[in-house]
Amino acid sequence: MNPPSVVDSILSARYLRKGEKDFTDICRRVASALADDENERARFYEAMISLRFLPNSPTLMNAGTEIGQLSACFTLPVPDTIDGIFDAMKEGAIIHKTGGGTGYNFSHIRPEGSPVQSTDGVASGPISFMRVFNAATDVIKQGGRRRGANMGILNVWHPDILAFISAKKKEGExxxxxxxxxxxxxxxxxxxAKSFETVWLTKGGTGEKITVGQIWNGIVEGIWKNGEPGILFYDEINRHNPTPQLGEIDTTNPCGEQPLLPYESCVLGSINLAACVREGAFDEDLLRDTSRMATRFLDLVIEKNVFPIPQIAEATRKTRKIGLGVMGVHDAMLMLGLSYDSEKGRAWCEWVMKVITETAIEESHRLAEKLGTFPAWQGSIWKDYEVRNAAMTTVAPTGTISLLAGCSSGIEPIFSFAYTRKNTVGKVFVIVNPVFKEALLHTLTGMGYAGDEREKKAGEVISHVHETGSMQDVAWLSAEFRGLFKTALDIPWxxxxxxxxxxxxxxxASISKTINMPGSATKDDCAEALLMAWKLGLKGITIYRTGSREDVVLALKEKE
Ligand code: CDP
Structure with missing residues (x-):
C-alpha cells in the first residue's frame, strides 16, 4: 500500500545495517539468525518478505548483529533507595540504547515530604525522580534510531497520586x-457507587485527606484535557497473571500491551491479517500456519536474544512470555466487507483471535514436549497442560512495522482513507487506501458512472476525504458504502x-489501543468510557479526544 520510497525511508532510517540494501537483506539476516535449520529459515524468510508476519523493531534491527537485543518490552523495578532508583535509571538507559522500551511503577518510592533517615531531611517523592528518568531518556536515543519510550505508573493508593495525575498537564512535560x-x-x-465523598487516603505527616472524587475527577479531567493519564486495572491484570506464584504484576511496558513481572521482557510479533485474505476470502489455514510459525519464531527469539542485564535474562527465561499479535485488522475487514462497528465485524475479530491464541497454545505445547516447559510452569495457571511459554498473545501498536507492511496498525480502525505522507527528503505523496479506491469505483459503476465521468466523480470523493478525513456527509453515496468505510473518528467511542x-x-496479555473521541466529547463521556472498560474486563484503557493535544501525533492531512 505504501509507495516504495516511503518504505525505503523507514528502512534506511531504522532497520538497514551496514552493507544491506533493501528489505530482502533484512529478512535474510533475521531468518538466518533465528532459524535452527534450512527449512525453518525458508519459512521465516517467506513470512517476512511477504509481509504476512513481522517481529518487533528491535528484532528487525538487531538480529544477527553484535547488539543482538531483540525485545521491545521491558519492566524494571524501582525500589525506595537512592542506589536502587539510579540503578533502574541506568538499566533503562541500557535498554533504550538497544531499541527497547521500559515500564516503571514508581509506587515503592516514599511520598514527598516523608522523612529520610540518613540525612534527617525529607523525601522528594516519586514525581521528582521521574523527572530525572525523563531527562536521562532525552540523551539516550534508541540506538540512534528512535526516541526512547517509558511508561510511568503510580498506584491509586500512593499518597502522591494527585500530583502524579496532573504531572503531564502542561504540554511538553x-x-x-x-x-x-x-x-x-x-x-x-x-x-x-458514586461514593465520591469517601476519604480514599490520608497523607502521613500533613494528615491531608484525599477523597475518591478528587482522584477520579483528576483522572477524568486529565484525559479530557490531553489524553493522559491512562488507566490500568490492577485486579483484572492479576486475575490473568499466568504465574501468580512468582508474585503480583504492577507494571506494563510503554504502550501497555504487556503487563510484566519485575525484570521480565517480552518480544512481540504481529500477523498481518490483510495478507491472509486471498481473492476476497479469508484463508484460515494460512492463518493457522502463520500462527504456528510465529510462535516458534518468537520462542527462538528468547533462545537467541542477548539480554541487556543478567536479571532480565533470568526473569525472561523463567516464564518465556511471547507476544504474538495482529495488524491489518481493519484492512482485512474491509476486504471481507465487514464493518468495524458491527456485531458481525466483532464476531469475526473474536474468531480470528481465538484461532491465533488456540494455535499458539498448541504450538507452545508441541515445543514443550520437545524442549521442555518454561521453568516456572509448576504453580502456574498452565500446570495441567504443558506449554513452553507462560503467555503467548498480545496486541502491539505496530507503529513502525505496520508502516513497513503497508497495513492498518494493530486493531485500530483506519484514520483516513486518503492522506498525505512526506518521505525523508520532503517529497509528498497522497496515499489512497487501495481497498477503498476499488470499492468506490465499483459503487460508482453501480450508480451508472463510466469512463472519465467515473474517474472525475471518484476524484471528487477522494479530495473530500483528503480534506475532511471522512465521507459520511457525502449524501449521494449509498448508506451501505459509507457504513463500511468509516474511519477512526467516524466510529463511535x-x-x-x-x-x-x-x-x-x-x-x-493486554492490548494497545486508542479510544478515539470527537472533540465535542464531554468529561462525563470520558468517565463513562473508563467505567465501561472496567466492567468489560479490559486490563487498561487509553483515550484520546480529537484536537486535545498540540503535538497531535497523527494529523489528518499529514501523517509523517
Ligand atoms: O512497530 P514496532 O515494532 O516498531 O513497535 P510498536 O508495536 O509500535 O511498539 C511495541 C513496543 O515497542 C512498545 O510498546 C514499546 O515497548 C516499544 N517501543 C519503544 O521502546 N520505543 C518506541 N519509540 C516505540 C515502541
Missing part, C-alpha cells in the same frame, strides 16, 4: 513518558471499546 494510574477494584467499586473487549477475550 515528561515528554518521554506515557503515564498511567494503576487502579484497583476497591477504588472502581467506590466510583461506580463505545464501539472502539467493544472492539478492544472482543480481542481481549482471547488475548493473554
Amino acid at each position: 515528561f515528554s518521554n513518558f506515557n503515564i498511567s494510574v494503576m487502579v484497583n477494584d476497591k477504588f472502581m467499586d467506590l466510583v461506580a 463505545r464501539e472502539h471499546i467493544l472492539m478492544q473487549a472482543c480481542f481481549q477475550k482471547y488475548v493473554h
Whole structure:
C-alpha cells in the first residue's frame, strides 16, 4: 500500500545495517539468525518478505548483529533507595540504547515530604525522580534510531497520586513518558457507587485527606484535557497473571500491551491479517500456519536474544512470555466487507483471535514436549497442560512495522482513507487506501458512472476525504458504502471499546489501543468510557479526544 520510497525511508532510517540494501537483506539476516535449520529459515524468510508476519523493531534491527537485543518490552523495578532508583535509571538507559522500551511503577518510592533517615531531611517523592528518568531518556536515543519510550505508573493508593495525575498537564512535560494510574477494584467499586465523598487516603505527616472524587475527577479531567493519564486495572491484570506464584504484576511496558513481572521482557510479533485474505476470502489455514510459525519464531527469539542485564535474562527465561499479535485488522475487514462497528465485524475479530491464541497454545505445547516447559510452569495457571511459554498473545501498536507492511496498525480502525505522507527528503505523496479506491469505483459503476465521468466523480470523493478525513456527509453515496468505510473518528467511542473487549477475550496479555473521541466529547463521556472498560474486563484503557493535544501525533492531512 505504501509507495516504495516511503518504505525505503523507514528502512534506511531504522532497520538497514551496514552493507544491506533493501528489505530482502533484512529478512535474510533475521531468518538466518533465528532459524535452527534450512527449512525453518525458508519459512521465516517467506513470512517476512511477504509481509504476512513481522517481529518487533528491535528484532528487525538487531538480529544477527553484535547488539543482538531483540525485545521491545521491558519492566524494571524501582525500589525506595537512592542506589536502587539510579540503578533502574541506568538499566533503562541500557535498554533504550538497544531499541527497547521500559515500564516503571514508581509506587515503592516514599511520598514527598516523608522523612529520610540518613540525612534527617525529607523525601522528594516519586514525581521528582521521574523527572530525572525523563531527562536521562532525552540523551539516550534508541540506538540512534528512535526516541526512547517509558511508561510511568503510580498506584491509586500512593499518597502522591494527585500530583502524579496532573504531572503531564502542561504540554511538553515528561515528554518521554506515557503515564498511567494503576487502579484497583476497591477504588472502581467506590466510583461506580458514586461514593465520591469517601476519604480514599490520608497523607502521613500533613494528615491531608484525599477523597475518591478528587482522584477520579483528576483522572477524568486529565484525559479530557490531553489524553493522559491512562488507566490500568490492577485486579483484572492479576486475575490473568499466568504465574501468580512468582508474585503480583504492577507494571506494563510503554504502550501497555504487556503487563510484566519485575525484570521480565517480552518480544512481540504481529500477523498481518490483510495478507491472509486471498481473492476476497479469508484463508484460515494460512492463518493457522502463520500462527504456528510465529510462535516458534518468537520462542527462538528468547533462545537467541542477548539480554541487556543478567536479571532480565533470568526473569525472561523463567516464564518465556511471547507476544504474538495482529495488524491489518481493519484492512482485512474491509476486504471481507465487514464493518468495524458491527456485531458481525466483532464476531469475526473474536474468531480470528481465538484461532491465533488456540494455535499458539498448541504450538507452545508441541515445543514443550520437545524442549521442555518454561521453568516456572509448576504453580502456574498452565500446570495441567504443558506449554513452553507462560503467555503467548498480545496486541502491539505496530507503529513502525505496520508502516513497513503497508497495513492498518494493530486493531485500530483506519484514520483516513486518503492522506498525505512526506518521505525523508520532503517529497509528498497522497496515499489512497487501495481497498477503498476499488470499492468506490465499483459503487460508482453501480450508480451508472463510466469512463472519465467515473474517474472525475471518484476524484471528487477522494479530495473530500483528503480534506475532511471522512465521507459520511457525502449524501449521494449509498448508506451501505459509507457504513463500511468509516474511519477512526467516524466510529463511535463505545464501539472502539467493544472492539478492544472482543480481542481481549482471547488475548493473554493486554492490548494497545486508542479510544478515539470527537472533540465535542464531554468529561462525563470520558468517565463513562473508563467505567465501561472496567466492567468489560479490559486490563487498561487509553483515550484520546480529537484536537486535545498540540503535538497531535497523527494529523489528518499529514501523517509523517
Ligand atoms: O512497530 P514496532 O515494532 O516498531 O513497535 P510498536 O508495536 O509500535 O511498539 C511495541 C513496543 O515497542 C512498545 O510498546 C514499546 O515497548 C516499544 N517501543 C519503544 O521502546 N520505543 C518506541 N519509540 C516505540 C515502541
